[in-house]
Amino acid sequence: MATTTVSIGSNQSIDTETPGSSSGGGPLYTVVFGTTPSGISVGDIGFMDTEDAGGGNASDYTFLVTVINGSDITLKYLTDTGGEGDHSPLGLYTGGGSSGSGTQAPMVFKRAFSTITLFEAMIDDASPTHWGGSDDVVGECHGDADFTDTRVYFTTKQSLASVKLTANSADRHDGTASGTGGGKVLIRPTAGTTQNEGIIDINIDNFIMEWIEVDLGALDAQTTNKVVVIRGTNDGNIIRNNLIHGKVGNPGGSGPNIMHVVSAGATADVISILNNIIYEIIETSNDHCVAINTNQWGGISYIYNNTIYNIQANGGSKSAYGILFGNPTGAVANVKNNLVAYLVGAGTNERSYYKGSSGSTANTANNLSDDTANASYDAEDMAQGLNDSSSLIGKTLAEISFVSTGVGSEDLHIDTDSVCLEAGVDLGTTNEANIDIDGVDRDATGVIWDIGADQASVVESGAAAFMMFLD
Amino acid sequence: MEIVVKVNDGPSSTSYKDGDVVQAFSMQQIYYCHAQHKCHVNNFGLDTDGSRSAGPLLIKFLEKTKTYKFERVNSNDVLRTNLVTDEQKTINTNMDADGERINVYQYVSRRLKNKNHLMFRSNGLEYWYGKSRSDIDVDSIWNDIETHTDFLQSDHIHFPLADIEKRMFLPMSCCTHGHAHDHADLPVHNACLDCTCGCVLSESSNDFISERLLPIFIVHDEGTDEEYNEVTHKRKYQVPYWDLTSTLSLDVDDIRNRNKEIDLRQPLSLRPAADLLTQDKIAAGVVNE
Numbered sequence A: 001m002a003t004t005t006v007s008i009g010s011n012q013s014i015d016t017e018t019p020g021s022s023s024g025g026g027p028l029y030t031v032v033f034g035t036t037p038s039g040i041s042v043g044d045i046g047f048m049d050t051e052d053a054g055g056g057n058a059s060d061y062t063f064l065v066t067v068i069n070g071s072d073i074t075l076k077y078l079t080d081t082g083g084e085g086d087h088s089p090l091g092l093y094t095g096g097g098s099s100g101s102g103t104q105a106p107m108v109f110k111r112a113f114s115t116i117t118l119f120e121a122m123i124d125d126a127s128p129t130h131w132g133g134s135d136d137v138v139g140e141c142h143g144d145a146d147f148t149d150t151r152v153y154f155t156t157k158q159s160l161a162s163v164k165l166t167a168n169s170a171d172r173h174d175g176t177a178s179g180t181g182g183g184k185v186l187i188r189p190t191a192g193t194t195q196n197e198g199i200i201d202i203n204i205d206n207f208i209m210e211w212i213e214v215d216l217g218a219l220d221a222q223t224t225n226k227v228v229v230i231r232g233t234n235d236g237n238i239i240r241n242n243l244i245h246g247k248v249g250n251p252g253g254s255g256p257n258i259m260h261v262v263s264a265g266a267t268a269d270v271i272s273i274l275n276n277i278i279y280e281i282i283e284t285s286n287d288h289c290v291a292i293n294t295n296q297w298g299g300i301s302y303i304y305n306n307t308i309y310n311i312q313a314n315g316g317s318k319s320a321y322g323i324l325f326g327n328p329t330g331a332v333a334n335v336k337n338n339l340v341a342y343l344v345g346a347g348t349n350e351r352s353y354y355k356g357s358s359g360s361t362a363n364t365a366n367n368l369s370d371d372t373a374n375a376s377y378d379a380e381d382m383a384q385g386l387n388d389s390s391s392l393i394g395k396t397l398a399e400i401s402f403v404s405t406g407v408g409s410e411d412l413h414i415d416t417d418s419v420c421l422e423a424g425v426d427l428g429t430t431n432e433a434n435i436d437i438d439g440v441d442r443d444a445t446g447v448i449w450d451i452g453a454d455q456a457s458v459v460e461s462g463a464a465a466f467m468m469f470l471d
Numbered sequence B: 001m002e003i004v005v006k007v008n009d010g011p012s013s014t015s016y017k018d019g020d021v022v023q024a025f026s027m028q029q030i031y032y033c034h035a036q037h038k039c040h041v042n043n044f045g046l047d048t049d050g051s052r053s054a055g056p057l058l059i060k061f062l063e064k065t066k067t068y069k070f071e072r073v074n075s076n077d078v079l080r081t082n083l084v085t086d087e088q089k090t091i092n093t094n095m096d097a098d099g100e101r102i103n104v105y106q107y108v109s110r111r112l113k114n115k116n117h118l119m120f121r122s123n124g125l126e127y128w129y130g131k132s133r134s135d136i137d138v139d140s141i142w143n144d145i146e147t148h149t150d151f152l153q154s155d156h157i158h159f160p161l162a163d164i165e166k167r168m169f170l171p172m173s174c175c176t177h178g179h180a181h182d183h184a185d186l187p188v189h190n191a192c193l194d195c196t197c198g199c200v201l202s203e204s205s206n207d208f209i210s211e212r213l214l215p216i217f218i219v220h221d222e223g224t225d226e227e228y229n230e231v232t233h234k235r236k237y238q239v240p241y242w243d244l245t246s247t248l249s250l251d252v253d254d255i256r257n258r259n260k261e262i263d264l265r266q267p268l269s270l271r272p273a274a275d276l277l278t279q280d281k282i283a284a285g286v287v288n289e
Helices: A116-123 A461-470 B027-038 B056-065 B104-112 B138-148 B163-168 B188-193 B206-211
Strands: A003-008 A015-017 A019-023 A028-033 A045-050 A059-069 A072-080 A093-098 A101-104 A107-110 A136-141 A152-154 A162-167 A198-202 A207-210 A213-215 A226-230 A237-240 A243-248 A257-261 A270-274 A277-282 A289-294 A300-304 A307-312 A320-325 A332-336 A339-344 A350-355 A361-365 A368-370 A392-395 A402-404 A411-414 B002-006 B021-025 B066-072 B078-082 B088-091 B120-122 B125-132 B169-173 B176-178 B200-202 B216-220 B228-233
Touching: A003 A059, A003 A116, A028 A059, A045 A072, A045 A093, A045 B163, A059 B163, A116 A136, A116 A152, A116 A162, A116 B021, A116 B163, A198 A207, A226 A237, A243 A257, A257 A277, A270 A289, A277 A289, A289 A300, A289 A307, A300 A320, A307 A320, A320 A332, A320 A339, A339 A350, A350 A368, A402 B104, A411 B104, B021 B027, B021 B206, B027 B138, B056 B066, B056 B125, B056 B138, B104 B125, B163 B169
Parallel strands: A003 A136, A136 A162, A152 A198, A162 A207, A198 A226, A207 A237, A213 A243, A226 A257, A237 A270, A243 A277, A257 A289, A270 A300, A277 A307, A289 A320, A300 A332, A307 A339, A320 A350, A332 A361, A339 A368, A368 A392
Antiparallel strands: A015 A107, A019 A028, A028 A072, A045 A059, A045 A107, A059 A072, A093 A101, A402 A411, B002 B021, B002 B169, B066 B078, B066 B125, B078 B088, B120 B125, B176 B200, B216 B228
């Protein structure tokens, strides 16, 4: 199946250049421009306002940038409003000149979509123009300006094989909050949505959300309480390498559930939540507060290498949860290498890990809880007396040693003296579990895995084995 | 405000329907989007030492959009200043009673690896800004942009939609009409839709705008910890543009022709009444609750 990448961003005048030469046959043309376009990316649109030399037959041509190889820009013909048909960008004219010596039209480069909501609306369209009906579609966000989408609901993808929402590699977060105007891909809604709906709400199979920062800081007085909701049809959903933070306050009747799976799924269905950072989620109005909640999921889940920090509930019997999972009897939850720290709940209701029932299957290893967790709900026991001896429990924030917990400048990478260093287990490469919050490939570099979303240690597994041998 | 309206029904029962208000933008959102383009980090180069050039527009932008300024004062200490309250605190590698610490060397080193960093230097010591504000004064930012560049806020009144969005959807603008005068002799709907009403026009409230994007849903397990919503219709509000052909001089065939770009966004003085243009589908009997 083909993969089609389309850009999402608000820059509708990235550059304007004039084609100088063209090779290849329709619909793919490799074009060299008089001046190589700057700032463009695969997935951007090349737009040309054309008329025949001397005037007439006006048509707006749209091309999709599919490959950038130095000065060679490969463009795919998509549409033209005049119905003139597939044509190379070279030889499309402005209307100036005369027959046989027309004036070459310039190409204006733009983003394919301006908002995530409108991208989703095209995913939900029976006649897409930018991709084939059975493609793997990648919506690649750019940090032109904040995305303010309040709720994007992926309800159907027609016959598409998969949908991915990601960030252009140049505009990804670096594991810390960039905040508004930081030039990174940031979803920062300024208006709320109905409670219990996700900002990214997913009801389709084979969906990936990755490398997106979500700042909830403008929603403190709004009822928005969920960022990612997985509901209904969700086999093959992967939520990875995202950075979510900053909800302080909640006027609604349900507390925050930042990543919430509300569907049961089939027993063979798989979801993966990998290498995310979630922090500063503070309920202020008598509710529980949960970072990752897959409690209703009855299929298979992989919850690997997430970092969760500063989760606060509010009210007499309310609990703060790091990872809540595994209620249905048939559920199989794989929970490994996660880091949960600084929970605040009522009394002893600090629950770093909570396995919803004794009947489900939990494969746990090398998770960490700090000294705020109640012993029954720490990384070792997870509410079910699991007695996982590979866990690290009772660690202080000083021992975890985040680079910065300074308010407003949080950096939840781990410092060089952290107990998380080399304390994880190798989880392979399935669904890119090996890619940390900075894009470090734990597998390719051969390092011993750390706990949490950040891979700080560079000690290679072979070297460690040698050291252990010496011991 | 500006809205983007779905044209033609989507293919499935849960898809957007013809006329649904898919997207809505407040004028503040639109102005702020353009302001971010003008103040984008890529518009400001790096100094020879690798720090970001402290252009006055960029610094003003950050000071109006961030809560804190952080200044490294030596190898270990960072002074944090709250730009709203002027409150200051020093943090360093030693965790304080509030659980705050920072390894400033690690912090700065990591930021500088990213080409889009916003790490500045003064007298060899780094400073940066953090935590976005929720009360950003967009007009003040535009005042700075107009001071430091040739761009004018008045030239940036429309959201920068993509071309395909203008062909496959219907962009419109609307606003609140204040009925401060007597125009009872005019047909109210038409007058406030084609702006022959003489009303006082103003931007719609944020609550009004966000409400246009609400879905229709059923609440399950209400009051329990497992409460969730089932969306039955993606949008509660629609613009029945097919009924507005004469009032707004629309050609439905043109709107539904994906080869034609129809953009009905207008200057503020010509914007129809938002509460008449957008219609609650439940109240109108289009769908059941």
